[in-house]
Amino acid sequence: MLLQKVRIQGFRNFSEKLFEFSDGTTIVVGPNGSGKTNLLEAIYLLSVGKSFKARVEDEMISYKKGLAHTKGRVLYNDISTDLEVVLTRGEISGERAPKKRLLVNNTPKRLVDFASNLRVVLFSPEDLDLVLESPSIRRRFLDSVLSQSDYEYRRSLLAYEKGLRRRNRILISIREEGAPRTHLTFWDKLLIKNGNYLTSSRQKLIDFINDSPSLNETEFNLEYDLSGISEERLAQYAREEVAAGMTLVGPHRDDFIFKVKPGKASRRGRELVAYGSRGEQRMGVLWVKLAELSYIKSETKEDPLLLLDDIFSELDKSHRKIVKLATKKFQTIITTADPHFIKNFKGVEKIELKG
Numbered sequence: 001m002l003l004q005k006v007r008i009q010g011f012r013n014f015s016e017k018l019f020e021f022s023d024g025t026t027i028v029v030g031p032n033g034s035g036k037t038n039l040l041e042a043i044y045l046l047s048v049g050k051s052f053k054a055r056v057e058d059e060m061i062s063y064k065k066g067l068a069h070t071k072g073r074v075l076y077n078d079i080s081t082d083l084e085v086v087l088t089r090g091e092i093s094g095e096r097a098p099k100k101r102l103l104v105n106n107t108p109k110r111l112v113d114f115a116s117n118l119r120v121v122l123f124s125p126e127d128l129d130l131v132l133e134s135p136s137i138r139r140r141f142l143d144s145v146l147s148q149s150d151y152e153y154r155r156s157l158l159a160y161e162k163g164l165r166r167r168n169r170i171l172i173s174i175r176e177e178g179a180p181r182t183h184l185t186f187w188d189k190l191l192i193k194n195g196n197y198l199t200s201s202r203q204k205l206i207d208f209i210n211d212s213p214s215l216n217e218t219e220f221n222l223e224y225d226l227s228g229i230s231e232e233r234l235a236q237y238a239r240e241e242v243a244a245g246m247t248l249v250g251p252h253r254d255d256f257i258f259k260v261k262p263g264k265a266s267r268r269g270r271e272l273v274a275y276g277s278r279g280e281q282r283m284g285v286l287w288v289k290l291a292e293l294s295y296i297k298s299e300t301k302e303d304p305l306l307l308l309d310d311i312f313s314e315l316d317k318s319h320r321k322i323v324k325l326a327t328k329k330f331q332t333i334i335t336t337a338d339p340h341f342i343k344n345f346k347g348v349e350k351i352e353l354k355g
């Protein structure tokens with residue numbers, strides 16, 4: 001699978017631009033604010049159908065425009081596929097319009113069917129948040145990896161999220177209006193069925209990551225802190241859930257913890273967030289991201305596209321080498337603000353963005 005080109009219109013700071021990519025490595029050079037991350041966001045959107053950073057999707061539409069259009073051409077065994085995402089603010093020239101449309105070869109698709117035509121793995125400086133920030137960031141990571149590699153996961157996740165919203169509303173109506181508990185039965189079953197699929201898939205991914213080779217003498221380990229959902233667990237929390245007006249158990253409460261494996265220095269595993277140096281934390285994240293790359297490849301039997309957003313300046317020499325090795329195996333797009341950076345690479349294509 002190769003991404004040949006992308007055309008972007010009315011997207012963030014791009015009014016209209018065509019990008020063509022090398023089969024190997026393409027380096028995008030431009031000063032800060034020139035749109036490097038925006039370009040990767042557009043590519044990610046064509047892959048996953050969602051942004052990796054926008055909180056509201058119309059954030060991606062250029063300030064003065066009403067419509068953002070991104071279109072990419074993917075080559076897959078000599079067959080080309082056109083992927084498109086069209087975003088609006090809910091109307092175009094006074095007429096109501098869908099806020100987001102996803103198309104494959106001009107045919108509208110649901111999100112669950114759209115997100116399998118282009119697989120990407122993004123490395124960015126914000127990846128450090130995986131170690132440092134809240135559980136929701138780690139759940140989003142699990143979801144993005146598993147959604148990209150498994151249709152059934154995408155379907156279960158959408159069903160679970162929708163079911164969760166419905167069930168929470170019913171819990172509130174039990175509390176406020178004395179609605180009968182039997183209103184929950186259908187949603188309990190739906191959440192248990194889909195939730196268990198999410199849990200077992202996440203366990204499988206975490207096991208895979210834990211089995212992947214360490215990058216140097218420091219060994220890391222992820223500990224899955226899972227919130228299981230079952231009839232027993234729901235029964236156990238029945239009263240508290242009504243009082244809280246929300247579902248208190250299930251994979252929407254999952255987390256995982258980065259640990260440094262016990263070694264010579266200490267006999268107990270240490271939590272990376274509390275005890276790791278910044279360098280160790282970066283290494284832990286890199287270890288997970290490289291495992292993500294091999295997981296997607298091993299599950300889908302396809303090479304994902306590698307997107308590296310200005311990460312080299314943060315890595316030390318040995319880790320730069322490891323990442324550079326990965327760029328040789330996968331189609332890669334690298335962004336950098338440093339015009340001299342390209343000297344480190346041979347035979348790459350260059351795209352310049354103006355400030």
Ligand SMILES: Nc1ncnc2c1ncn2[C@@H]1O[C@H](COP(=O)(O)OP(=O)(O)O)[C@@H](O)[C@H]1O
Pocket residue numbers: 011012013014030031032033034035036037038039059060061062063064
């Ligand atoms: N919706 C938008 N419309 C127009 N410009 C935007 C929009 N969202 C962000 N930008 C602009 O994009 C620029 C940042 O682009 P970014 O891709 O983060 O730059 P880089 O990664 O090259 O440093 C900022 O100047 C910001 O004003």
Ligand SMILES: [Mg+2]
Pocket residue numbers: 036037038309310
């Ligand atoms: Mg950037």
